Amino acid sequence: MPRTFKLVLQYDGTEYVGWQRQPHGESIQGLIEAALARIDGKAVTLHAAGRTDAGVHALAQTASVRLHTALDPATLVRALNANLPLAIRVLSVELAADDFHARFDARAKSYEYRIRNGLTVPPFERLYVWHVPQPLDVDAMERAAAPLVGEHDFAAFQGTDSEVHTTVRRVLAAGWQRSADGLLAFQITGQGFLRHMVRRIVGTLVEIGSGRRREDEIARLLEARAVQDAARTAPACGLFLVRVEY
C-alpha cells in the first residue's frame, strides 16, 4: 500500500526552469521526482503547494507524494539529498494523512521579496535580490501596501499568460521590513496568489517608492481590475516562497 509523505524543500531557483516540469530544461519538480523514482522503483508525481516560476527561490516549499517505499522519513531525507544537486535540499519528510495534498490543503502561503536598495549589491547576494539603485520612500511603500489586505480582485496584478476561473484572492498580511544591513523585504501572506502577482505588486510599490506612481496606485489598480494597468513585473531572483501553512 502506498503511503502519503509531506516534504519540506529549500531551493535556489537560479538555474532551473521553475518548479514545474517543462519540455526543455531542468525543473525542480522533475529533479525531485527522478530522485524519488530511483528510491521507489517507479515513476511518481510530486505536488507542490506553490508552483514557483523560473528563478524564484524557496526557503520552505511543501510538497506531497505517494510512495511505496518502506523507508522511514529520516532515511528518505538522507537518500533524497544524496541524489539531488546542492541547490535543492530536502529539509524534512514526514508521513501525512492518506489524502493530504500539498496544494489543495494549503491554508496560507507566505512570500518574501528582497530588494537591495543602494549603490551596489554585495556579490554574494547578486542572485537573491533585486537591485534598485534609486532612493526609495519606504514609508510611502508601506502605506501604499495597506489596501492589499483583504479579499480583492487582483486582475491588474496577474501575469498576462494566466488562465484562472477567478482573479479574486484573499491577502492576510502585507508589509515591508528593513534589516539592519539595509536589505528591504516585502512580506505577503495570502490564501492564494495569481501567477506573477507578488512580483507585479512589488514592481508597482517600487514605482510608488521612487515617485513614478502615486501613493494611492494600489487601491486604484484593485478597483480597475484590468491587467493592462499593471506595473512592471519585478525580477524573479528577488522572490522567495518562505512558508506554507496547513
Added chain:
Amino acid sequence: MPRTFKLVLQYDGTEYVGWQRQPHGESIQGLIEAALARIDGKAVTLHAAGRTDAGVHALAQTASVRLHTALDPATLVRALNANLPLAIRVLSVELAADDFHARFDARAKSYEYRIRNGLTVPPFERLYVWHVPQPLDVDAMERAAAPLVGEHDFAAFQGTDSEVHTTVRRVLAAGWQRSADGLLAFQITGQGFLRHMVRRIVGTLVEIGSGRRREDEIARLLEARAVQDAARTAPACGLFLVRVEY
C-alpha cells in the same frame, strides 16, 4: 602625473582562478586591471593586500594602483562597477599617498573561515561554506586555537608549493564564533600568512573537533615545523578575506 589610488573590493571567488593573473582562466586582478585600463587608456598593474587563491572570497580586499585619469574617486567607483561582473564590486576608491602599496604597507589582515555544521547546507550558502556533517566539539576547537596567537614558525601549515624566505609569522588573534543560526566561523588576524595557512589550520582544528586529532595537535605542529605533519587543507569556498589594516 599619475596618482596612487586605494581600492576596497568585494568578490565572490567561485568562478575565478584567484586574485592573480594566470595563463588560463579569468582572475580578479586581470578583470579589474582590464576595467582600469579602459578608463586610463593604458595598461596598469594592481597590487592586492592578499593574493587570494582560486575560490576564495573577499569581503574587503584592498588594492593599490597608479592611474593617470583625472576622474574623481566616486566617479571611478561607478565607472569600474559598470565594467566589472556582478561577482566583483568596488566598494570604495580613495586617493592615497604616492608611495602607498596595498601589500607592503598592510599592518594586519583578517580572514574568516565559515563552516556549516549539520545535516544539510542551505542552498544559498553552498558556495560560501565548508559542509562538515559530523558533530564538532567547538569548545575543544577554541582551546586548540589558543596556541596560534603569537610569533611562531608555521611551516607545518604552509602549502606544499610555497616558496618563501621564512615561515615565521605573527598571529594577533584567533578564535571561533557561532552565529544564532548555527554557522561556525573561525576568525584569524595576523601580520602575514603563508599560502594555504588559514585553510590548513582550519583543517586541523576540524579534525580536533571531530576527535580525529588530539587537542594539543596545534601546539605540537608549531613545534614540529615540518610540512608533512600538516592536516588536510580545508576547501577554498569557506574562506573570506574580511579586512586589511594599514
